[in-house]
Amino acid sequence: MNNIHSQARSFLFLPADRLQRMEKALASGAHMVVIDLEDAVAPEAKPTARAALREQWDLLDPRSRTRIAIRINAPSTPWHEDDCGLVEALAGDGLGGVVLAKTESLAPLGRLAQRASGVPLLPLIESAEGLAALDLIARAPGVARLLFGHLDFQIDLRLQCGVDEHELDAVRLLFVMASRRAGLPGPVDGVTVDLQHTEQLEFDTQRSKRFGFTGKLCIHPNQVATVNASLGPTPAQVEWVHRILGAASEQQAGAFQFEGAMVDAPVLARARSYLQLSF
DSSP, X not given: OOOHHHHOOEEEEEETTOGGGHHHHHTTTOXXXXXXXXXXXXXXXXXXXXXXXXXXXXXXXXXXXXXXXXXEOOTTSTTXXXXXXXXXXXXXXXXXXXEETTOOSHHHHHHHHHHTTTOOEEEEXXXXXXXXXXXXXXXXXXXXXXXXXXXXXXXXXXXXXXXXXXXXXXXXXXXXXXXXXXXXXXXXXXXXXXXXXXHHHHHHHHHHHHHTOOEEEESSGGGHHHHHHHHSOOHHHHXXXXXXXXXXXXXXXXXXXXXXXXXXXXXXXXXXXXXXXXX
16 A cells, blocks of 8 residues: 555646646646546536546556545445446555545445455544544544545534634644544645635635644645645754764654753654654
């Protein structure tokens, strides 16, 4: 199983009926490209989009395939079974992940794990029902990372969030805690719909980082660079990590002074965590 999904900071959506933009999406700097068979494709266009993706898959190089996840329709929809059939067909050809829309229980994840053996499962939690099962979902076989669909979540709970989304603070903490308990990488936060003001994207991404999210969904290539930079270590942090780890390698004591500060095991663990954010 490839591990791009575990390190990826940016997940760029690409509508499955606009595959002519595939090359641009892959060249955008996005760590993962999520081909969307769900909300981005009209019901009448789904069969054609699904067939086109199957046909174009053979033209992709192995590296590109590992960077692609497919968002499939929810189990309650009439398109779910055909989407699962496509995923099953691509499972042995390097598919990088499957995003299951509106995940609310273990059963559909179990069926996906069987049909797409070895493909990382990326459940998208978008409802109160999904949140109630969050710990079980995080521990389900094949699940590689949790995704937060915060817009549909707000609709499901009839929330009226402000721009800062403080109403979702407790929910975001639950995602991080469930991920930690299940031994998963940090979760992936929802999209920023404002494409005009980069300040909003920066604010949203910094909030994700403060809460412990290590990835974010993107809806436009122009969002990718900001997300990658904001969620990754800064050049200054990387330089500090190399300095402090170099100093630690020369020490015999459990704790030592470095650049005017006391360094012990937790400080070194934090330093190593910055390197894990590098991609």
